[in-house]
Amino acid sequence: MYTRYAILAFASLFTVNAQSLLPPSLSYNLIVSHIGHDFLANYSWETTDDPTNGRVDYVDKATALKDNLTFVSDRKFVMRADSTKKVAKSDRGRASVRIHSLEAYDDALFVLDISHMPEGCATWPAWWTLSANGPWPHGGEIDVIEGVNLGPRNLASLHTTSDCIMPKVRTQKGSTSSTSCDTSVNDNQGCGVSFPEQDSYGAGFNAMGGGIYIMEKSSTKGISVWFIPRDSLLLLGGEPLLDLVLLSTPDAYFPTNENCDYSKHFDAHNIVFDQTFCGDWAGSESVWNVSTCAAKAPTCQSFVDNNPHEFADAYWEINSLRIYQPLGLLR
Numbered sequence: 089m090y091t092r093y094a095i096l097a098f099a100s101l102f103t104v105n106a107q108s109l110l111p112p113s114l115s116y117n118l119i120v121s122h123i124g125h126d127f128l129a130n131y132s133w134e135t136t137d138d139p140t141n142g143r144v145d146y147v148d149k150a151t152a153l154k155d156n157l158t159f160v161s162d163r164k165f166v167m168r169a170d171s172t173k174k175v176a177k178s179d180r181g182r183a184s185v186r187i188h189s190l191e192a193y194d195d196a197l198f199v200l201d202i203s204h205m206p207e208g209c210a211t212w213p214a215w216w217t218l219s220a221n222g223p224w225p226h227g228g229e230i231d232v233i234e235g236v237n238l239g240p241r242n243l244a245s246l247h248t249t250s251d252c253i254m255p256k257v258r259t260q261k262g263s264t265s266s267t268s269c270d271t272s273v274n275d276n277q278g279c280g281v282s283f284p285e286q287d288s289y290g291a292g293f294n295a296m297g298g299g300i301y302i303m304e305k306s307s308t309k310g311i312s313v314w315f316i317p318r319d320s321l322l323l324l325g326g327e328p329l330l331d332l333v334l335l336s337t338p339d340a341y342f343p344t345n346e347n348c349d350y351s352k353h354f355d356a357h358n359i360v361f362d363q364t365f366c367g368d369w370a371g372s373e374s375v376w377n378v379s380t381c382a383a384k385a386p387t388c389q390s391f392v393d394n395n396p397h398e399f400a401d402a403y404w405e406i407n408s409l410r411i412y413q414p415l416g417l418l419r
């Protein structure tokens with residue numbers, strides 16, 4: 089352990105001085121960085137109806153760029169909801185963006201640095217991964233960032249075929265909200281873990297300039313998710329110290345175990361970013377009616393349709409997505 093730290097400390101100092109390299113990792117190798125224009129080259133814009141029944145109109149890439157619902161610079165990638173137009177009853181919904189990576193990844197470490205995520209009533213954004221082979225839920229779904237309406241906490245969850253149960257108690261900072269990952273039970277709630285940090289999601293997250301989410305997808309360990317606030321000591325010069333992160337307790341941990349064999353439920357995944365409105369979660373009466381959003385409109389759909397300006401903060405602003413593979417598993 090001492091040796092690991094010593095090497096890390098030395099390497100980190102070197103990196104800071106060199107100022108152009110990321111802090112290195114002893115167990116993972118950087119294989120790709122998606123920054124700014126890379127998103128245009130490496131993702132497809134999906135325009136199908138939202139499978140979760142949201143009041144959303146996912147637009148194609150050309151429309152998204154023309155209407156500035158997708159914006160790129162050398163350093164930023166922004167995806168937003170339309171915040172200028174009312175939605176007519178006959179329309180599909182509020183214009184928004186859903187993108188899907190062209191590449192799929194087996195064992196990997198995904199490091200997402202974001203300065204803003206969609207916030208506000210009716211919003212339901214998600215950053216997640218999904219089996220490239222499917223059909224869903226074969227090959228699994230991993231929801232890394234997800235929440236609705238004015239919620240302050242992130243929920244990470246898995247959705248799988250049958251026979252995938254997580255232990256109630258495991259080494260993680262978050263609290264287990266459900267243990268069955270099987271999509272056919274509990275109305276496809278999945279096995280979720282609610283994060284302890286009040287600023288892991290929504291307005292609180294945005295107020296501090298966001299932070300970094302890391303998801304490890306490992307056939308030997310299972311799936312882990314860490315949330316690292318912008319001001320964390322696990323960052324050096326703004327970059328995560330990956331080896332220290334990997335040694336720290338994750339916010340959510342979904343171990344491969346005797347009641348959920350990773351290899352039976354997960355394969356290579358594509359990466360998805362989306363933002364829907366209302367739908368099966370944010371818009372369900374049992375959720376909308378008890379949120380403070382209900383004071384603004386009787387139903388989620390009427391809120392979305394009639395209040396475009398309420399969606400000014402409904403955007404993702406991504407600094408980078410870096411993807412690493414375990415050393416020794418390089419293609």
Ligand SMILES: *[C@@H]1O[C@H](CO)[C@@H](O)[C@H](O)[C@H]1NC(C)=O
Nearest residue numbers: 120121125126127129130191
């Ligand atoms: C991503 O896009 C860049 C161009 O911006 C390209 O060079 C790279 O090969 C692409 N591939 C992957 C897997 O990210």
Ligand SMILES: *[C@@H]1O[C@H](CO)[C@@H](O)[C@H](O)[C@H]1NC(C)=O
Nearest residue numbers: 155156157158159166168403
């Ligand atoms: C498009 O969106 C970007 C990012 O939010 C913003 O900086 C820019 O001013 C917008 N452009 C126009 C023409 O509205």
Ligand SMILES: *[C@@H]1O[C@H](CO)[C@@H](O)[C@H](O)[C@H]1NC(C)=O
Nearest residue numbers: 373374376377382385386387
């Ligand atoms: C939710 O609120 C709407 C509008 O006030 C009402 O019509 C509906 O019955 C409520 N549903 C539940 C489950 O409370």
